[in-house]
Amino acid sequence: MRVRRSRWGEKIVERIIRIVALSTITLITLIFLFIAREALGILSSSDSPHLLPVPHEAAPEIYGGEGNAGAAPEVYNPEAEFPEVPMGARSPAPQPGNGEAHPGLLQNLLSTVWQPVASQPKYGLLPLIAGTLKITVLALLIAAPLGILAAIYAAFFAPRRFRELIKPVVELLAGFPSVVIGFFCLMVVASIVQETIGTTYRLNALVGGFGLALAILPIIFTITEDSFANLPRYLWEAGLAVGARPWQVVLYIMVPAATPGIFAALLLGFGRAFGETMIVLMASGNAPLLSWSPLEPVRTMSATIGAEMGEVVWGSLHYSILFLIGVLLFVVTFLLNIVAEFWVRQRLLRRFRGIIS
Amino acid sequence: MPRGYGFRKESSWQILIGASVIGITLLAALCVVGLSLSLLGHFTLGGLPHVTWEFLTEAPRNNNTEGGIFPAIYGTVMLVILMSILGVPIGTVTAIYLAEYAREDSPFTRWVRFGVNTLAGVPSIVFGLFGLGFFVQFVGKGIDWMLGLGLSWGKPAIIWAAATLAVLTLPVVIVSVEEALRSVPRELREAALALGATRWQTIRRIVLPHAFTGILTGSILAVSRGAGEVAPIMFVGAAYSLPELPKSLNSQFMELGYHLFVLSTQSPDVEATKPLQYATTVVLLLTTFVLNLAAILLRLKMRKQRSTGH
Numbered sequence: 001m002r003v004r005r006s007r008w009g010e011k012i013v014e015r016i017i018r019i020v021a022l023s024t025i026t027l028i029t030l031i032f033l034f035i036a037r038e039a040l041g042i043l044s045s046s047d048s049p050h051l052l053p054v055p056h057e058a059a060p061e062i063y064g065g066e067g068n069a070g071a072a073p074e075v076y077n078p079e080a081e082f083p084e085v086p087m088g089a090r091s092p093a094p095q096p097g098n099g100e101a102h103p104g105l106l107q108n109l110l111s112t113v114w115q116p117v118a119s120q121p122k123y124g125l126l127p128l129i130a131g132t133l134k135i136t137v138l139a140l141l142i143a144a145p146l147g148i149l150a151a152i153y154a155a156f157f158a159p160r161r162f163r164e165l166i167k168p169v170v171e172l173l174a175g176f177p178s179v180v181i182g183f184f185c186l187m188v189v190a191s192i193v194q195e196t197i198g199t200t201y202r203l204n205a206l207v208g209g210f211g212l213a214l215a216i217l218p219i220i221f222t223i224t225e226d227s228f229a230n231l232p233r234y235l236w237e238a239g240l241a242v243g244a245r246p247w248q249v250v251l252y253i254m255v256p257a258a259t260p261g262i263f264a265a266l267l268l269g270f271g272r273a274f275g276e277t278m279i280v281l282m283a284s285g286n287a288p289l290l291s292w293s294p295l296e297p298v299r300t301m302s303a304t305i306g307a308e309m310g311e312v313v314w315g316s317l318h319y320s321i322l323f324l325i326g327v328l329l330f331v332v333t334f335l336l337n338i339v340a341e342f343w344v345r346q347r348l349l350r351r352f353r354g355i356i357s
Numbered sequence: 358m359p360r361g362y363g364f365r366k367e368s369s370w371q372i373l374i375g376a377s378v379i380g381i382t383l384l385a386a387l388c389v390v391g392l393s394l395s396l397l398g399h400f401t402l403g404g405l406p407h408v409t410w411e412f413l414t415e416a417p418r419n420n421n422t423e424g425g426i427f428p429a430i431y432g433t434v435m436l437v438i439l440m441s442i443l444g445v446p447i448g449t450v451t452a453i454y455l456a457e458y459a460r461e462d463s464p465f466t467r468w469v470r471f472g473v474n475t476l477a478g479v480p481s482i483v484f485g486l487f488g489l490g491f492f493v494q495f496v497g498k499g500i501d502w503m504l505g506l507g508l509s510w511g512k513p514a515i516i517w518a519a520a521t522l523a524v525l526t527l528p529v530v531i532v533s534v535e536e537a538l539r540s541v542p543r544e545l546r547e548a549a550l551a552l553g554a555t556r557w558q559t560i561r562r563i564v565l566p567h568a569f570t571g572i573l574t575g576s577i578l579a580v581s582r583g584a585g586e587v588a589p590i591m592f593v594g595a596a597y598s599l600p601e602l603p604k605s606l607n608s609q610f611m612e613l614g615y616h617l618f619v620l621s622t623q624s625p626d627v628e629a630t631k632p633l634q635y636a637t638t639v640v641l642l643l644t645t646f647v648l649n650l651a652a653i654l655l656r657l658k659m660r661k662q663r664s665t666g667h
Contacts, residue, residue: 009555010556010557013557014458014557016450017450017458018454018458018465020447020450020451021454021455021469023447023527024469024472024475024527024528024531025469025472027472027527028472028475028476028479031479031483031487034487034495035483035486035490037490038486038490145385146388147385147389148385149381149386150386150389152385153383154386157379157382158386165390166389169390170393171649172393173389176585176642177585177587177614177645178481178585178586178587179587179614179615179617179618180585180638180642181396183618183621184396184400186621214392214396221389245367245371247375247378248375250378268478271478275479275480276480277480277587278614278618281622302482305486306485306588309485309489309591310591310592314494322486323486323490326486329482333478333479334478334479336478341471341474
């Protein structure tokens with residue numbers, strides 16, 4: 001009888017554990033559903049009174065700059081922030097014909113001006129998307145050569161002492177909270193860049209891109225180094241055996257063999273930089289301009305959410321559009337992850353994500 | 358004989374290329390090391406002198422331009438404690454599934470692993486949106502509606518911030534606890550099973566106690582990650598300036614990282630509060646690094662136990 005009973009218990013326990021193990025998938029589904037739900041407000045919300053642009057003390061265009069008198073909201077005040085928006089006001093189900101609530105919304109979203117707090121609010125996402133791509137590419141241009149070359153040195157040429165030093169140091173860099181990196185760029189990097197290049201804007205895409213590069217450097221270094229370490233030893237030995245110098249083996253055999261790993265490193269670095277918020281919010285100037293110059297301020301998608309979500313009226317069109325940007329961020333990083341997953345062995349990913357990142 | 362010594366004599370340009378390959382990679386490596394250390398050095402040197410007893414124990418005064426950061430320290434500690442209470446059990450059970458029950462080839466297992474990896478890749482600001490859309494607007498408002506409370510849970514609060522961070526740090530917990538469970542020697546499980554213990558009994562009485570250090574490591578790593586995250590909590594409960602400490606689960610709170618952000622970008626006079634900013638940074642860095650160091654030491658101990666054999 002005892003055995004029987006404990007078998008029953010076993011079954012139940014196993015069931016429960018299986019259900020809890022589903023939590024990650026459930027959470028991802030929930031994340032997508034609930035962000036999308038709030039974003040769907042753009043279809044259903046009509047410009048009822050509570051959606052009218054609130055008179056704002058001219059929201060500062062450039063956060064984090066000097067002389068920024070951005071009146072951030074004081075201690076939370078429920079009465080002020082919730083002008084009784086009933087739950088139903090943002091009914092998630094778009095009713096037929098309701099897409100007409102905002103005539104020309106699509107054109108508005110695809111326009112080139114982001115001016116959400118104005119009497120004629122403009123929600124052009126293009127400058128934000130372009131800004132995000134610009135600063136992410138800048139970050140990769142800085143971090144990729146550094147990270148990959150340093151990984152090559154650490155994996156193949158470094159004396160043992162140096163190898164034992166560089167790994168903890170990179171972990172140290174990975175341990176810096178992004179708000180601290182942002183602060184560093186704001187205080188130090190911005191000044192250095194301004195003094196050496198003489199830029200018009202103290203905070204610009206280059207400063208933010210450098211900060212992002214600091215954030216993704218550990219990812220790129222670690223995954224690249226790991227993919228070198230996982231190459232079979234015989235590649236190295238065979239190369240030397242046919243008379244190649246070590247640098248030739250590295251350049252012509254090891255690096256090409258590790259390409260998938262390097263590619264995945266770049267992809268994950270890109271994904272991280274793409275969604276990173278605090279660094280760009282603090283160090284990139286935050287002006288939604290559409291330009292190619294790396295020396296002008298830039299506003300990313302994530303920074304837009306970070307800067308404006310705190311002051312937006314819940315349930316308004318602006319609010320829904322910020323969530324729409326969130327959906328975009330989620331979908332892009334999700335797709336990047338799937339591709340990276342396809343390229344890298346599961347183990348590598350797990351190591352870097354759980355322990356390094 | 359030196360490695361890779363060939364029969365053919367090398368031409369001088371080959372030697373040149375070889376030297377420059379090594380030189381350039383060395384330069385990159387030195388750059389990486391230099392950057393990390395200068396970051397650390399800059400804040401330690403610039404901030405440590407400003408960390409005084411008053412700074413650690415007083416509340417900010419005069420619109421964050423004077424006083425200390427005690428409420429931010431307190432808020433951060435409460436936040437990560439709540440976060441661990443919410444997140445570590447779920448993460449541990451998931452890790453138990455992955456390490457003890459899962460068959461690697463089953464689609465279910467692949468789905469769970471996919472979930473862990475994907476969750477780790479979601480940008481932190483998206484977690485913030487999720488916290489707002491799900492915890493505050495849906496769960497919180499739902500509680501208010503069901504209990505007829507007006508507005509007490511459906512607003513940004515420390516509990517929702519903690520829940521958001523718990524979701525964000527779940528992958529960290531899962532990965533490190535799974536590693537810990539896998540490092541428990543097979544023989545222990547087999548011995549227990551051979552004595553007639555059931556699978557769950559084996560896990561609960563043998564495996565989990567052995568993996569305790571690992572579970573602790575996982576929690577510490579999660580805490581150190583969570584303590585440094587600002588983006589997810591900016592609009593889920595962190596307050597700009599709040600001299601009094603959070604009294605209940607639905608209060609707002611101050612947090613170190615957010616405080617640094619506020620001080621350095623939202624303050625009316627950024628220059629005047631520079632010492633405060635540097636001191637806050639040092640406290641934040643110390644918190645995360647001490648936690649990280651503890652995790653690394655625990656992990657070393659765990660590995661040593663494993664290699665010397667129980």
